[in-house]
Amino acid sequence: MKQNIYDNPIFFKEYTSLRESGVTYNDFVEQPAIKSVISTIRDKSILDLGCGTGEFAKYCIENGAWKVVGVDISENMIEKAKRENQDENIDYICESIEDLELKDLKFDIIISSLAVHSLAVHYMEDYTNLIVKVHNLLAKNGEFLFSTEHPIVTARKEMNSWVKDSDGNKLHWALDHYQEEGKREQHWYMDGVIKYHRTISTLINTLIENGFVLEKITEPQSIPVGLEKMPKLVNEKRRPSFIVIKSRKLDSLPF
Amino acid sequence: MKQNIYDNPIFFKEYTSLRESGVTYNDFVEQPAIKSVISTIRDKSILDLGCGTGEFAKYCIENGAWKVVGVDISENMIEKAKRENQDENIDYICESIEDLELKDLKFDIIISSLAVHSLAVHYMEDYTNLIVKVHNLLAKNGEFLFSTEHPIVTARKEMNSWVKDSDGNKLHWALDHYQEEGKREQHWYMDGVIKYHRTISTLINTLIENGFVLEKITEPQSIPVGLEKMPKLVNEKRRPSFIVIKSRKLDSLPF
Numbered sequence: 364m365k366q367n368i369y370d371n372p373i374f375f376k377e378y379t380s381l382r383e384s385g386v387t388y389n390d391f392v393e394q395p396a397i398k399s400v401i402s403t404i405r406d407k408s409i410l411d412l413g414c415g416t417g418e419f420a421k422y423c424i425e426n427g428a429w430k431v432v433g434v435d436i437s438e439n440m441i442e443k444a445k446r447e448n449q450d451e452n453i454d455y456i457c458e459s460i461e462d463l464e465l466k467d468l469k470f471d472i473i474i475s476s477l478a479v480h481s482l483a484v485h486y487m488e489d490y491t492n493l494i495v496k497v498h499n500l501l502a503k504n505g506e507f508l509f510s511t512e513h514p515i516v517t518a519r520k521e522m523n524s525w526v527k528d529s530d531g532n533k534l535h536w537a538l539d540h541y542q543e544e545g546k547r548e549q550h551w552y553m554d555g556v557i558k559y560h561r562t563i564s565t566l567i568n569t570l571i572e573n574g575f576v577l578e579k580i581t582e583p584q585s586i587p588v589g590l591e592k593m594p595k596l597v598n599e600k601r602r603p604s605f606i607v608i609k610s611r612k613l614d615s616l617p618f
Numbered sequence: 619m620k621q622n623i624y625d626n627p628i629f630f631k632e633y634t635s636l637r638e639s640g641v642t643y644n645d646f647v648e649q650p651a652i653k654s655v656i657s658t659i660r661d662k663s664i665l666d667l668g669c670g671t672g673e674f675a676k677y678c679i680e681n682g683a684w685k686v687v688g689v690d691i692s693e694n695m696i697e698k699a700k701r702e703n704q705d706e707n708i709d710y711i712c713e714s715i716e717d718l719e720l721k722d723l724k725f726d727i728i729i730s731s732l733a734v735h736s737l738a739v740h741y742m743e744d745y746t747n748l749i750v751k752v753h754n755l756l757a758k759n760g761e762f763l764f765s766t767e768h769p770i771v772t773a774r775k776e777m778n779s780w781v782k783d784s785d786g787n788k789l790h791w792a793l794d795h796y797q798e799e800g801k802r803e804q805h806w807y808m809d810g811v812i813k814y815h816r817t818i819s820t821l822i823n824t825l826i827e828n829g830f831v832l833e834k835i836t837e838p839q840s841i842p843v844g845l846e847k848m849p850k851l852v853n854e855k856r857r858p859s860f861i862v863i864k865s866r867k868l869d870s871l872p873f
Binding site for chain 2: 515519534535536538539542543562563578579580582584606
């Protein structure tokens with residue numbers, strides 16, 4: 364199912380105003396991790412799955428990429444991207460990953476960042492299908508880099524998993540249902556946002572079984588300025604919200 | 619520091635009697651996972667780090683390995699191994715991994731199982747040193763397979779991390795301090811058993827950075843008979859106790 368919460372007007376408004384504040388988990392935790400892990404962008408062709416309003420696509424061009432294709436399921440996002448982050452070397456396409464057809468195009472780097480995450484991995488029901496599709500779209504030895512919510516955070520079926528004392532202090536993070544993969548329903552500006560929980564082993568083994576070599580896993584913490592501007596980010600030390608996985612397409616291994 | 623709790627007489631007695639019961643996490647969760655993940659043993663040379671009383675070494679010989687070297691820091695364990703699981707193709711050595719010297723010997727498979735875990739990875743202060751040592755001891759494209767306590771389980775500094783209601787029902791697993799790697803003190807038959815917590819990313823990236831390719835991660839659950847004989851193993855669905863990591867030494871990647 365192709366969930367498109369970003370074309371719900373209430374959600375889009377709230378989300379846009381959050382992102383424009385510049386004070387988010389993405390600004391201080393996830394995006395710095397993605398940018399520190401991604402290989403050299405210069406002269407590369409890049410496919411940005413879930414490009415949202417195009418900030419990362421623009422960042423790639425500013426850092427020397429020769430071509431970026433940004434894909435998002437949300438018309439709202441793509442319109443805003445075309446308005447605010449246009450460039451002659453960026454193509455924006457409004458499409459779901461399931462329906463995406465880019466015949467003959469191959470990319471050096473494919474990225475799926477949860478920063479603007481109408482296509483984020485934790486919203487996708489069929490993870491294997493995504494991996495196979497990405498493999499087909501990558502050039503030889505191309506890179507696939509994605510961020511997703513950490514399995515520690517998606518595991519428990521009940522929402523809001525910090526356990527607090529009577530004064531509101533966070534005692535610990537409540538973990539449960541880890542091995543039960545599948546749907547998790549969440550309230551995030553609106554009811555009924557559907558996510559999919561997967562274990563660490565599923566996230567990683569599916570990549571390996573489908574022709575990728577794992578290069579690096581990052582469980583990011585906040586950059587220092589984030590701890591000043593959003594003091595609650597100190598809790599990222601207690602349990603990571605995100606995981607960033609970098610892998611490389613491999614046509615054959617020497618054994 | 620080379621911790622050797624297994625030569626503490628009280629600990630050894632309790633531990634031996636637990637293991638001999640045949641009703642343990644190792645019997646129903648960890649060992650089945652190791653045996654299902656390990657590559658073909660036939661005609662292979664195997665180094666068993668933390669061989670304990672030699673059951674796994676004997677299992678390897680029974681399954682066609684041509685040579686097994688079992689290493690353990692505990693004299694008690696090695697004596698028992700020589701008594702109960704001797705074979706002309708097994709050598710038992712009483713030594714710490716830190717001091718282990720096996721000049722010119724190279725192995726097809728190196729295993730470190732927490733089943734008999736005086737050398738288990740979560741007791742080792744210097745993980746990188748272990749990985750480098752294992753890399754040196756492996757033949758070309760050799761396999762390194764190990765089990766360790768899951769970071770979800772080692773993270774929190776307080777012991778006994780199930781949170782229970784007033785009737786003793788387990789409500790959820792308490793997670794905390796995930797990013798603070800290092801010492802954790804535990805009571806396990808005796809006070810002051812020292813473990814080391816490491817994140818998932820450290821466990822995996824250290825392998826990759828030191829010349830291994832990750833092949834598979836397993837977060838095992840109980841086999842069916844375990845759920846009958848040890849009903850509490852149903853909790854392994856709620857959070858995994860162990861993680862099993864299979865990797866392969868790689869001299870060069872094709873990029």
